[in-house]
Amino acid sequence: MIDYFNVYIIVLIALLICVIMAIIRVVRGPTAPDRIVGLDTINTIVISSMVIFGAAFREVIYIDVAIVYALLSFISTLFIAKYLEGGDY
Amino acid sequence: MLEFIFDLITYIFLIIGVFFNLLAGLGLLRFPDVYTRLHAGTKCTTFGSIFITGSVIILGFKMWYLGNTDGSVLAIHTAGALIAILLTNPTGAHAIARAANKSGVKPVGAVVDGLDKSNKKIINDKKEEKK
Numbered sequence: 171m172i173d174y175f176n177v178y179i180i181v182l183i184a185l186l187i188c189v190i191m192a193i194i195r196v197v198r199g200p201t202a203p204d205r206i207v208g209l210d211t212i213n214t215i216v217i218s219s220m221v222i223f224g225a226a227f228r229e230v231i232y233i234d235v236a237i238v239y240a241l242l243s244f245i246s247t248l249f250i251a252k253y254l255e256g257g258d259y
Numbered sequence: 260m261l262e263f264i265f266d267l268i269t270y271i272f273l274i275i276g277v278f279f280n281l282l283a284g285l286g287l288l289r290f291p292d293v294y295t296r297l298h299a300g301t302k303c304t305t306f307g308s309i310f311i312t313g314s315v316i317i318l319g320f321k322m323w324y325l326g327n328t329d330g331s332v333l334a335i336h337t338a339g340a341l342i343a344i345l346l347t348n349p350t351g352a353h354a355i356a357r358a359a360n361k362s363g364v365k366p367v368g369a370v371v372d373g374l375d376k377s378n379k380k381i382i383n384d385k386k387e388e389k390k
Contacts, residue, residue, distance in 0.1 A: 177273065181311075184277045191284030195296070203293045203359035210351055211287060211300040214344065215280060218308040221340055225315040228329065233315075233336040237343050244347035251354035255361045 178226035185219045206250055213243040265321040272314035279307035292367040293359045301352035305344065312341040 189212055196208035217236050224232035286299025315337045322330025 177270070181273055181277055185280060188280045188284035191288050192300070195287045201293065201359075201364055203355060203362065203364055204296060206355050206358075207293065207297050207300045208287060210348075210355065211283060211304055214301075214304040214308055214348055215283075217340065217344060218276070218280070218304075218311045221312050221315050221337055224337075225318055225333070228333075230329070230332050230336050233333070233340055236340045237336070240340065240343035240347055244351055247351040248354050251351075251358035254358035 175226055178222050181222055182219055182226075185215050185222070188215050202254060206247070206254070209250075210243075210247055213239075213247070217243075261324065262321065265317060265324070269314045269317050269321070272310045272317065276307040276310035276314065279303045279310070283307065293364050294356060294366050297352055297356055297359075301348060305348045308344050308348075309341065312337050312344070316341070 192208045192211045192215070196205050196212075199205040199208060217240050220232050220236035220239065224230060224236070280303065283300055283303035286303060287296055290296045290299055316334045319330040319332075319334030319337060322333065324330075
């Protein structure tokens with residue numbers, strides 16, 4: 171069979187292409203919610219690529235970082251959305 | 260034999276996950292307005308991430324089956340990451356859509372905004388016309 175490590179490197183390059191597409195949307199986006207959608211997509215792809223890193227190097231600590239990153243990015247997305255809504259907090 | 264089946268399922272899950280993540284990036288670039296981009300950017304990445312983390316969970320089960328006890332830790336922690344993604348991603352998408360609607364972004368091709376309270380009379384009139 172193919173070596174696991176090479177497979178995961180290929181998967182990570184594909185995920186990097188997705189991140190680059192989302193960055194193009196963040197830069198070009200005509201309105202503010204467009205940019206937020208791009209950032210949210212980047213967050214999710216970074217979480218899954220951290221899980222892939224953990225599997226490639228057989229280290230569990232990367233996956234723990236992914237869990238914490240997921241929860242923190244969720245909170246930041248919620249607060250940016252709250253800011254876009256306007257009004258008082 | 261069982262090892263080969265584990266490998267096969269892992270590769271198939273990885274291919275499905277990467278395919279859907281690529282579709283999410285393409286949809287972000289090609290769709291015309293915020294709501295359709297949100298649809299592509301959140302649903303596709305959630306589905307793809309489910310399959311990518313699922314492949315890592317199956318890798319952990321395979322390591323466990325071969326006698327390496329680190330595999331169980333890998334599988335359980337990856338399941339935790341999967342639960343975090345499943346809980347947070349749709350909620351964030353809902354918050355972004357609500358914020359976009361409240362900050363006045365209209366969908367492409369929309370004639371009447373149905374969620375705006377001041378348009379209630381127009382919508383009711385149209386419904387009565389249809390009856």
